[in-house]
Amino acid sequence: MSSKLLLSKAVLRATDAKLRADNWQYIIEVCDVVRDDPEDNGKEVMKLIERRLEQKDANVVLRSLALIVALAENCGSRLKQEISSKHFVNILYSMVDDESAHIDLRRSVAKTVQQLSDSFKDDPSLKGMNDLYLKTKRHHGFLLTQPDKPHKHQVSSESKTQEDRDLQEALKLSLTEFESKRQDTDAGTSKGSYTNLEQRANQPEVTKRETGTNTIKKVRAMYDLETSDPKELAFRKDDIIVVIEQSYKDWWLGSLGRRVGIFPLNYVTPIIELTPEQKQKELDLENHVFGQKGKIDHLHSTFKNSTAGQDLIQNEELNQLYGSVTPLRPQITKMIGKYAKEKEDVNSLRQVLANAESTYNQLLDRAANAYRAVPVQQQQSFAPPPQNHLPPTYGDHHAYPQGNQPNYPSFERNYGQPN
Secondary structure (H helix, E strand, O other): OOHHHHHHHHHHHHOOOOOOOOOHHHHHHHHHHHHHOHHHHHHHHHHHHHHHHOOOOHHHHHHHHHHHHHHHHHOHHHHHHHHOOHHHHHHHHHHHHOOOOOHHHHHHHHHHHHHHHHHHOOOHHHHHHHHHHHHHHHHOHHHOOOOOOOOOOEOOHHHHHHHHHHHHHHHHHHHHHHHHHHHHHOOOOOHHHHHHHHHHHOOHHHHHHHHHHHOEEEEEEOOOEOOOOOOEOOEOOOOEEEEEEEOEOOEEEEEEOOEEEEEEHHHEEEEEOOOHHHHHHHHHHHHHHHHOHHHHHHHHHHHHHOOOOOOOOOOHHHHHHHHHHHHHHHHHHHHHHHHHHHHHHHHHHHHHHHHHHHHHHHHHHHHHHHHHHHHHHHHHHOOOOOOOOOOOEEOOEEOOOOOOOOOOOOHHHHHHOOO
16 A cells, blocks of 8 residues: 555544544554655645645544644654645634634634644744744734633631522522412412411521532533642533532532542533423423424425426425424424433443442452451461360260370279279
């Protein structure tokens, strides 16, 4: 297989649209092929990457950006010259400057430019990348910024008390509104029912203490956070963090996978749990969408089986059917995103469970091995019983095996025969 064909297949594999994360095995394979012939393969790989950057699929572009950084770090000065060339620098800036592109994609390109500029800063011959970084920073600086981490201020007891008071007041107000609605609907009930309702109205504090402070159970990361502090939790954009407690004023304690640490609140956005009413409303909407499946299938079948000369535009029934199902598209798109996220969460939970089971089995094996070692040690610690005592006799038989009897004085010699 020629090196060009081998390189093309390696680049396509490393930038495949099906990849949801950078596959470093594939990326290193590309680097290995380029290093075999840096002169020719270096130019060829840049042509391939340029074509991949033109793709509309964001995954292809993101994987290509990671490949660019890896090539710059691992394939020598020839590749660095190609990456910092005026031609390629202009391609990167056109992507940064493209306002029709998604903001996250533009941020990723700008971040790659910043990373390459920092890597090339000690070589004056590669100043084209630094010029691009300065230009990006000057005209599109918002793509390079992310919030500073707040200082860690301990939450004072007064602040906690005030928060609890505000929480209690909010609950009482909400509960009052709820009970007033219940009283309107239960106006015809007996006095006993009213007494029970009044008793429930006097139970806000415990309920609030148990559920109010745990309203926000999860948060979603808005930015990447890399940290060298072992107490802080590092994460990537869109990671879901489970909230454990509020450790500082602007920092919370959370868990991500098997890691636990504090994280800044200005890097995350809360995921609010739906109320039962909201969940029911969402379920009703989904049931409505699923209920329209027959209409959608009928519309699809009609279009599929229509003849070339058939005028479907004049078909009033078909137009009404089309008009009734097209408004479902936003809800269907929302449902696809929801269930894709749930699938991702379940897969993540399965991995956590698998890790926990593996750890548990290892602990069981260690405990079993330690238990088996104890009886052997105990047997070695016991000495054989002393043999200087008279063994019990049963008839004409002694407890000692034959040949091992101790020597005792004979009765017959001392007292045996009568005179």
